[in-house]
Amino acid sequence: MSSDAPPEGRSGPTAGLRCDFCGESVPSVRRVALDQDYDRLQTPHRELYACPACSERKEKSRRGLER
Numbered sequence: 164m165s166s167d168a169p170p171e172g173r174s175g176p177t178a179g180l181r182c183d184f185c186g187e188s189v190p191s192v193r194r195v196a197l198d199q200d201y202d203r204l205q206t207p208h209r210e211l212y213a214c215p216a217c218s219e220r221k222e223k224s225r226r227g228l229e230r
Contacts, residue, residue, distance in 0.1 A: 180192050180212075182212065182213055182214035182217050183211040183212050183213065184211070184213050184214070184217040184221070185214060185216070185217050187214060189214040189215075191214070191215065192212035192213060192214060193212065193213050193214075193215065193218040194210060194211070194212050194213070195218070195222070
């Protein structure tokens with residue numbers, strides 16, 4: 164997430180949340196941490212947070228539904 168602060172809970176403030184994919188300031192972000200045959204919690208990587216629209220596009224692309 165492109166913010167100095169960690170993501171807040173659903174009841175917390177949302178100011179400062181930014182999608183790492185489109186760069187937009189958004190009220191909420193998502194992060195998928197597990198996938199079939201790949202455990203992102205155990206593989207070293209940079210954590211990326213996506214707005215709902217980018218998350219949906221990424222999921223469709225991952226499934227091969229969108230290119």
